[in-house]
Amino acid sequence: MSERIALHEGAMEVSDAAGMTDASGVSHQVRFDEDLCTGCGLCEAFCPMEVIAMEEGAPRAVHAEACWGCETCSGQCPVHAIRIEATAQAAQETDEQPAPPLAEEVREQYREWARVLREVLGLRWHPVAVSLIREGEPLPDVPLPEERLRYCQALMAARRGRALMMPANRHACPDGTSILGLSPIPKKLASGELYILFHKLDSVEAARRMVAERPSLPPRSVRATVTCPLDDPRCEAEVVAVIGTPEQMMWLSMATSYYTGHRHDFHASGYNAQCVETTLIPLTSGEINISFGCYGCRASSDVDDSLMMMGIPVTLMDEVVRGLRELGRRAIPQSRDKVYLPPF
Numbered sequence: 001m002s003e004r005i006a007l008h009e010g011a012m013e014v015s016d017a018a019g020m021t022d023a024s025g026v027s028h029q030v031r032f033d034e035d036l037c038t039g040c041g042l043c044e045a046f047c048p049m050e051v052i053a054m055e056e057g058a059p060r061a062v063h064a065e066a067c068w069g070c071e072t073c074s075g076q077c078p079v080h081a082i083r084i085e086a087t088a089q090a091a092q093e094t095d096e097q098p099a100p101p102l103a104e105e106v107r108e109q110y111r112e113w114a115r116v117l118r119e120v121l122g123l124r125w126h127p128v129a130v131s132l133i134r135e136g137e138p139l140p141d142v143p144l145p146e147e148r149l150r151y152c153q154a155l156m157a158a159r160r161g162r163a164l165m166m167p168a169n170r171h172a173c174p175d176g177t178s179i180l181g182l183s184p185i186p187k188k189l190a191s192g193e194l195y196i197l198f199h200k201l202d203s204v205e206a207a208r209r210m211v212a213e214r215p216s217l218p219p220r221s222v223r224a225t226v227t228c229p230l231d232d233p234r235c236e237a238e239v240v241a242v243i244g245t246p247e248q249m250m251w252l253s254m255a256t257s258y259y260t261g262h263r264h265d266f267h268a269s270g271y272n273a274q275c276v277e278t279t280l281i282p283l284t285s286g287e288i289n290i291s292f293g294c295y296g297c298r299a300s301s302d303v304d305d306s307l308m309m310m311g312i313p314v315t316l317m318d319e320v321v322r323g324l325r326e327l328g329r330r331a332i333p334q335s336r337d338k339v340y341l342p343p344f
């Protein structure tokens with residue numbers, strides 16, 4: 001494995017809210033509707049950043065500066081009494097020189113890959129080029145979102161044609177952001193406490209195991225994530241993410257095996273779909289990986305129930321595209337024509 005994609009090993013760096021505050025990004029105000037609020041305390045319990053505390057039976061944003069705008073509190077409030085307002089935004093995070101533009105021949109190659117994937121598979125939307133800009137590397141010239149977004153939301157925006165670069169202060173999901181090496185992991189996530197609250201795992205032990213078994217990059221080893229439509233790339237991609245139907249995933253899987261006959265060992269769990277299963281596993285293993293999606297990406301993006309995801313390391317793209325072209329000559333059209341369907 002190259003130094004560039006060294007995984008995080010050893011004890012996790014866990015941070016409290018104050019340790020994850022970055023004043024240079026989008027800031028938020030947490031508004032509570034006192035007429036609606038019942039004082040149940042769920043917002044305090046679910047906030048991963050420990051922004052909210054109950055005081056005399058009412059919620060207060062006691063660490064508003066640490067709010068990431070993740071909307072977990074508003075999503076869990078049973079009476080919809082919380083509104084998160086983005087209140088300020090920084091200009092571009094630095095005035096440093098951007099990285100040189102992507103070489104034209106690389107752009108052309110990515111566009112050709114995108115064309116074949118879309119035409120042969122019949123993809124409705126764009127495949128997504130994913131890059132992680134490491135510490136010490138120059139940032140490419142890609143727009144920042146006006147508000148914090150989850151990584152999965154940025155990936156889905158790229159799928160719909162919007163290129164985005166997100167340093168830590170534009171990421172809204174503390175879990176994905178720590179997995180991708182932009183920040184330490186918040187205490188409540190590292191302990192597994194939040195997974196139990198969400199009823200996503202049975203016990204703290206199970207939650208800790210799930211967290212320990214997933215790959216992650218060392219905290220603060222990554223400056224920014226860049227997600228672009230593959231046919232409008234801004235920097236060299238490391239992984240190509242494809243969102244499509246199970247049938248389209250099947251053909252991609254076969255395209256990857258076309259020249260070798262290799263059967264894949266996929267790692268799919270339903271936890272951390274975009275950051276772990278679609279991005280980090282392909283990036284660190286050099287193999288394609290499949291994902292059924294996860295609670296977070298399905299709850300916070302437009303990805304519908306019929307879709308799943310695949311991450312393809314860019315090093316395999318040439319082979320995958322060539323294999324797909326071959327499958328497109330006969331196997332794909334015949335299968336779609338249901339040539340063996342009995343006439344009854």
Ligand code: SF4
Nearest residue numbers: 037038040041043077
């Ligand atoms: S979750 Fe909603 S109802 Fe419960 S304390 Fe928080 S704001 Fe009030």
Ligand code: SF4
Nearest residue numbers: 047067068070071073
């Ligand atoms: S938006 Fe997220 S970080 Fe902000 S208060 Fe709500 S749960 Fe906490």
